[in-house]
Amino acid sequence: MTTAAARFGAVAAVLVCAHHVGDYWTQTHRQALTKGRPGAEGHRACAAHVVTYTLGQAAALAAADRYLGLGVHWRRAAAGLAVSAATHYLVDRRSPLEAIANGIGKGEFYKVGAGHGCLGTGAAAMDQSWHLGWCTLAAAVVAGPGRR
Template sequence: MFASLFVLLYVAHLAADYPLQTDHQAAHKADHGHAGWRANAAHALTHVVACGVALMVASVVLDESAGTWASAVALLWIGTTHAVIDRRWPVARWMRFARQPKFAQHGGAAHVDQTAHLLVLAVAALFLAAV
């Protein structure tokens, strides 16, 4: 169950992060103030919806479901953590802590960002498989 849920959540994540993310969300989700938070929340909601669809597919097609309550907890976890990671300061702070200034200068932040998101999805899939 873990593997299939993780793959479906990852596909949903990719869809929400790339073809479903608007240019406005991508440009402004880390901005300070109301507009930045609004763009960030809209993008995080896209992730929640996409991952919700993935969990419904798992339930209907694969007959793998952790139940409504557990799925709601997992979706809350995914949406909240995605919003925090996409504020960009957590990734920048991690890269400073890990002493990766050259990696950051050469596009490494995008890789660290996606790795953080994958860790979040793995935790969600483990939780759903365990309950």
């Protein structure tokens, strides 16, 4: 296995785990309720959530890099975290995710469980799978080939 491949595995695990902490532990209830609303209030709530989410990913990545000696270059880390943050913000505004779901023929799945007040909805599943997919791509950006 190459050094980049091993680094990718470690970074992906760190970003995915930090993603869950950021989405379920550090996000406030108000942010969760407000981030999809139109206008400045929704944009502010979503931005505040993404800032704390990204800071958590950055802290976890820095700790893993230091403890495990991953050799992550700060420019690659910044680029990967930017990918994670930008794609997280986009979908957490809610209407873009619904538009994407409708555009690819998944609109009915998106609506599964809607109105029942639970986390087990199609929208929630699509939201999380979107985030995890982009966390994985962000990890590839961070890991990059060769030691930096």
